Amino acid sequence: MCTGCALLCDDIEVETEGDKVTVVHAACRKGVARMKGCSEPLECTVDAEGADMDTAIAKAASILRDAKNPLIFGHGNSSSEAQKISIGLARKTGAYIDDTSSFCQGPIVEAILQERLRTCTLDDVRHKADVIVFWGADPSNSHPRHLSRYSYFPRGKERQRGWEEDRKAITIDIRKSETAIICKDERFYQLPAGGDAEFMAALTNALSGKVPKTSFDLDSKRILGLSNIMKKAKFGAIFVGLGLVYSLEELDPLFALMDKLNEFSDFHLIPMVGQYNMRGFNHNLFAETGYINRLKFDGDSKELAHGPENSVVEVLRNKNIDAALIIGSDPLSSLPLSIARHLADIPLITIDPCNNLTTSRSAVTIPCALGGVESGGTAIRMDGVEVELKKIFDSDRLSDQEILKRITEAI
Amino acid sequence: MGFGQFLAAPEIKLKVVTYRDVFQNTAQESSRFGEDYETLSAVIRLDLKDISKLSIKEGETVILRNGSGKVVVQAQKSGYEQAHPGIAYMVNSPWSNVLVPEDTGGTGVPKFKDFEVTVQSARGASVTGIKEIF
Numbered sequence: 001m002c003t004g005c006a007l008l009c010d011d012i013e014v015e016t017e018g019d020k021v022t023v024v025h026a027a028c029r030k031g032v033a034r035m036k037g038c039s040e041p042l043e044c045t046v047d048a049e050g051a052d053m054d055t056a057i058a059k060a061a062s063i064l065r066d067a068k069n070p071l072i073f074g075h076g077n078s079s080s081e082a083q084k085i086s087i088g089l090a091r092k093t094g095a096y097i098d099d100t101s102s103f104c105q106g107p108i109v110e111a112i113l114q115e116r117l118r119t120c121t122l123d124d125v126r127h128k129a130d131v132i133v134f135w136g137a138d139p140s141n142s143h144p145r146h147l148s149r150y151s152y153f154p155r156g157k158e159r160q161r162g163w164e165e166d167r168k169a170i171t172i173d174i175r176k177s178e179t180a181i182i183c184k185d186e187r188f189y190q191l192p193a194g195g196d197a198e199f200m201a202a203l204t205n206a207l208s209g210k211v212p213k214t215s216f217d218l219d220s221k222r223i224l225g226l227s228n229i230m231k232k233a234k235f236g237a238i239f240v241g242l243g244l245v246y247s248l249e250e251l252d253p254l255f256a257l258m259d260k261l262n263e264f265s266d267f268h269l270i271p272m273v274g275q276y277n278m279r280g281f282n283h284n285l286f287a288e289t290g291y292i293n294r295l296k297f298d299g300d301s302k303e304l305a306h307g308p309e310n311s312v313v314e315v316l317r318n319k320n321i322d323a324a325l326i327i328g329s330d331p332l333s334s335l336p337l338s339i340a341r342h343l344a345d346i347p348l349i350t351i352d353p354c355n356n357l358t359t360s361r362s363a364v365t366i367p368c369a370l371g372g373v374e375s376g377g378t379a380i381r382m383d384g385v386e387v388e389l390k391k392i393f394d395s396d397r398l399s400d401q402e403i404l405k406r407i408t409e410a411i
Numbered sequence: 412m413g414f415g416q417f418l419a420a421p422e423i424k425l426k427v428v429t430y431r432d433v434f435q436n437t438a439q440e441s442s443r444f445g446e447d448y449e450t451l452s453a454v455i456r457l458d459l460k461d462i463s464k465l466s467i468k469e470g471e472t473v474i475l476r477n478g479s480g481k482v483v484v485q486a487q488k489s490g491y492e493q494a495h496p497g498i499a500y501m502v503n504s505p506w507s508n509v510l511v512p513e514d515t516g517g518t519g520v521p522k523f524k525d526f527e528v529t530v531q532s533a534r535g536a537s538v539t540g541i542k543e544i545f
């Protein structure tokens with residue numbers, strides 16, 4: 001199983017020499033790089049000096065114990081078992097807890113878990129989908145095997161003639177992505193930045209038999225053409241990418257479109273989740289608390305605070321936190337620098353297989369095993385299907401699950 | 412090297428749209444601090460008209476500035492058939508994140524994919540290294 005992205009491809013074979021993966025079969029280039037491991041593995045350190053695991057864990061525990069408002073962040077590259085321990089640790093320490101979904105696919109996953117958006121599995125898409133829409137998504141770059149394994153090229157049970165005759169793939173984006181090139185010009189709808197909600201409303205109008213108009217003068221015949229294709233779909237799937245998530249201020253236009261589509265057809269939606277188990281974190285936190293992210297536990301009481309003010313971005317912006325534990329993530333790279341800067345001013349603990357910008361600023365760094373290679377567990381694929389990650393070989397690095405367990409015990 | 416020397420070069424305001432790239436992503440898996448990751452990340456892809464307005468040649472460096480920060484990256488042609496003056500593309504990376512505004516309106520979601528920068532030639536200057544970013 002490759003953990004390079006939330007497609008979690010399960011057809012990968014590897015050749016190993018000792019504790020190194022030397023050859024990877026079937027994965028995409030990103031997956032090969034993931035499975036072979038990084039060239040700069042993380043060292044176990046305390047205050048930038050080499051340390052043994054027990055010292056690092058004791059120091060991490062004391063930082064979290066002393067903090068009034070710690071943040072626990074990351075989780076997208078951890079197994080569900082590790083995530084559950086992390087949630088327990090947040091509860092115990094009265095921490096803020098969040099993950100990347102907080103500033104990417106969170107609203108979509110939440111709407112699916114609340115059953116406000118209809119979804120399906122990638123296997124359904126492979127076997128049944130005849131109309132596939134990539135909206136603000138470019139899987140050719142973000143999830144390289146998406147089109148070949150599930151959404152466009154394969155022959156499925158009810159799609160024996162594959163992409164040549166049996167499937168229509170449409171791309172809606174603000175730039176002509178590589179996926180748009182594959183789907184061909186006549187199926188590419190180019191929007192101006194921020195034009196998605198308006199286009200969505202026009203498409204919903206077209207489905208209702210009204211003339212679709214946009215302030216950016218997209219040919220109404222083309223919008224009507226798209227609405228006809230979607231109306232006639234036997235099984236439709238919309239893959240929502242970050243381009244769409246960032247462009248919509250609220251999800252109502254998407255709800256309206258999906259409701260309208262399902263008056264005529266059978267349409268489903270799947271979020272293009274990036275990190276391999278981001279969706280797992282959302283599911284696990286939701287099962288325990290009813291919320292998918294952006295939480296603050298109150299140490300002694302059972303109280304929970306939830307909302308944007310508890311998101312990783314706002315607690316950093318407002319400098320609400322006095323320590324942070326980062327698991328399998330690099331917020332100093334992935335967040336705006338102006339926001340992430342506060343992380344460098346507080347005691348940081350990072351657990352990761354590799355060196356990154358955040359580890360380079362951390363008071364405590366604890367190397368962990370690479371998920372799906374050196375450690376196993378379960379994870380939830382981008383379509384909500386739970387899969388099992390098998391360990392390929394043992395290494396001397398502990399899993400993040402084990403490290404989090406030890407930190408919890410030490411507190 | 413100071414930035415004062417670039418003051419005379421023409422400057423233009425551009426909207427930046429960020430995107431993902433599998434080659435850069437692969438380089439990131441191998442090393443955040445590697446040369447490949449920098450070469451594939453510290454780049455801005457421009458429309459031909461904007462390149463000529465800036466009086467630069469493809470492959471030269473430009474300095475990007477806004478209220479959030481500044482960073483020197485390499486300028487390249489976008490290669491899109493359709494002209495897009497006023498809009499530039501950057502792969503999502505720590506270099507683009509230097510320029511993403513802090514303001515979120517309290518929503519918890521920064522404007523990662525859509526922000527403005529002032530661009531100016533930085534001929535002769537080298538690209539900002541990842542370790543200089545922070």
Ligand code: SF4
Pocket residue numbers: 002003004005006007008009026027028029030031032143144145146
């Ligand atoms: S598409 Fe994703 S899961 Fe599949 S091989 Fe590539 S990186 Fe790995």
